[in-house]
Amino acid sequence: MRAWSGTQVEEAVAGCLAALRPAVDRDWETVKAGSSDWSCHETAFHVAECLIGYAGNLAGRAQHAYVPFEISLDEGTDNAGLLHVIETTGALLAATVRTAPPGARAFHPYPFRSADREGFAAMGLAEVLLHTHDIAEGLALDYAPQEELAEFVLTRIFPHVQPGPDAWSTLLWATGRGDLPGRAPVTEWRWHNNLVIPSERLVLTGVRPAEARDLRLGGDGGFDWVEGGPFEGTRDAAGMLVKAYEAGVHRPEFGVFVMVRPEDGRAVGGIGFHGAPDEEGLAEIGYDLAESARGQGYATEALRALSGWALARDDVRTVFATVERANTPSHAVVTRAGFTKVSEGEDEFAYELRQA
Template structure:
């Protein structure tokens, strides 16, 4: 089975991609708001990552913020990013543009995630489909950056919930959508969610080698 072509049911407009991203972010928020509210719980390691659950949620918010800013500024010189300052809170932590106020606790952290997600959703809707912006995995359009945001949201919610002891399963339709848009090299007879986890180095599939290094392909293809 290939996820590259999903026929007429696959979103092709900016609004449809924005709706898909908004759904992924809302799913993450609903899931994570059911997690322990104590800040100390969020210092647990997030799944197989070296980051804490707090750092991973912060990184996810930062991803959505950055993708929105990147596609919302399509006049940048080719091959460049919006020149935000980036730094780490600790040597092993994520390299982010922004951090959440620790004193606001997990609820404040999730408010930051909600705000960054809403911003990328809005910019997905309002940026012309013809816009292109740089990403190291391929120059992309608003739909492509929305797909990146969905992948980040689903897999990092999985990471965070693994650390917090909360169950999380992503919807197969969202997984199939982003597999088709960003992972054209991936074929599998398995369901979309375990396939996405395998493709991002977070799980195993029967008869497949474990993925140690992974990437997506964000460039716009002619069929889109």
């Protein structure tokens, strides 16, 4: 799976320009952008602000807040000039996404205080697609982006939204801009960047629906795997994630994570939950490693990190794991991670770790 997010930013901006350029001689200052309280001019400038802001945060690796700068238009800038600003800031975001290393993350508040290059690209696309729709609606222009662009946004930063009949109508519904049959109108929404959990030698990187689909189909999910990876269990877990996403029951923070070594960017295994915690606060966890990464303590380290993260939450009281009776190394992993054996079946043993 290759990351084409820089190209997709450019395609989204090109579609915006093509839709809005025929109306550059019209009044954008007093015409509202769709149902927004902003004018078409304010909305177009907001798109440019977002594009340069995302590029700045990612390029500068901002960690705790937005990079403290603003852009402004020269006095007398007309609508054509404003579109040129969108074109330019879009090119800057595309270039930044292309040159950022795969593991680079920077500040964004929703919902885990950071995003990677795919996340920033998807957020930039969302701003362009949705606000171009708003402006076009206000100016009575026709506009519909490529389905692939809307799909890119949904499978990166709307993993909690069940796919609808098509990607564009689903994205409009998910952001309160349209209706879908059988679904209640959306009045409040936020997108959802992926979660990362660091440990001593690893970063557990949350897998998004787009990456899970690729893993399920035999791809690498966009990760640089060590020899022999990903192992079969990771692919199976990715398939479970895709099914949950398509059914509209996926909770991203209780999904699949890939264990990545920051020292070289290589992925060594997968770990994750079988689903969200039940009513009793029990969450089941599973893991595997590529054969070439075994025997180095990675599974124990990842299990400690992910179970510790879960048990620090209010909705998790117990983390549960089952291990095949014959899998001696995995019994050692859960024991070293602090789990206690609670039952023995014919084919497997059950372990759990409870809140202190």
